[in-house]
Amino acid sequence: MKLTLTRRPSENGATIGNLDLNGVHECFTCEDVVRPPGEKVYGQTAIPAGTYRVIITQSPRFKRRLPLLLDVPGFEGVRIHPGNTAEDTEGCILPGRGFLPDRVTQSVLAFDALFAKLEKAEAAREDIWIEIRPASVKEPMR
Numbered sequence: 001m002k003l004t005l006t007r008r009p010s011e012n013g014a015t016i017g018n019l020d021l022n023g024v025h026e027c028f029t030c031e032d033v034v035r036p037p038g039e040k041v042y043g044q045t046a047i048p049a050g051t052y053r054v055i056i057t058q059s060p061r062f063k064r065r066l067p068l069l070l071d072v073p074g075f076e077g078v079r080i081h082p083g084n085t086a087e088d089t090e091g092c093i094l095p096g097r098g099f100l101p102d103r104v105t106q107s108v109l110a111f112d113a114l115f116a117k118l119e120k121a122e123a124a125r126e127d128i129w130i131e132i133r134p135a136s137v138k139e140p141m142r
Contacts, residue, residue, distance in 0.1 A: 003130040012102035027110040049134040
């Protein structure tokens, strides 16, 4: 399974993006601000663009199973979980059904739909990868 997150430029203290699953639009995303390489503000910086393996593990913080991105340079414990604004994340990816300039909406509904598909892939022993693409221009939102 391949997730592709295409980011828009950071604005209003957040980074909004499109998340596709195997080439089909799944949901929107909200992350922290994308900063220049090597510049990191703890709890307020989006992870670097790149391709990461995703596994599902028990989150000690959230006390439930959540997707975890592996081997993110300079970051630990990066997950995909419900939330609406950059204040709800510390480098993690927040899914949403809708979006505003600085947040996603209906995050729990978007997360639950995405997580069901990820669990199905896990049960089928399918590898899960996410490619996070940097934004060079404003991407059209679907």
